[in-house]
Amino acid sequence: MTRVKRVGIIAEDVSDFESLKTFVQRISGKENLSFKKKLGQGGGKLKYKCLVWSNELLDAKCDML
Numbered sequence: 164m165t166r167v168k169r170v171g172i173i174a175e176d177v178s179d180f181e182s183l184k185t186f187v188q189r190i191s192g193k194e195n196l197s198f199k200k201k202l203g204q205g206g207g208k209l210k211y212k213c214l215v216w217s218n219e220l221l222d223a224k225c226d227m228l
Contacts, residue, residue, distance in 0.1 A: 169196070169197040169223075169225045170198050170225060171199045171220030171221070171225030173203070173213060199220055201220065
């Protein structure tokens with residue numbers, strides 16, 4: 164993860180995003196990572212919008228999803 168500067172996270176809600184953010188920071192050993200998020204507010208919306216959101220996060224220069 165040496166080249167990773169920005170991580171994109173697709174999550175159901177804010178608490179899921181915060182948990183994944185903390186997890187990634189601890190695993191990587193980096194506290195200075197930048198994060199972008201897309202929140203679904205429900206599993207159905209996540210399933211429907213995941214491909215579109217992943218492309219948007221890649222367009223936003225996320226190095227990892």
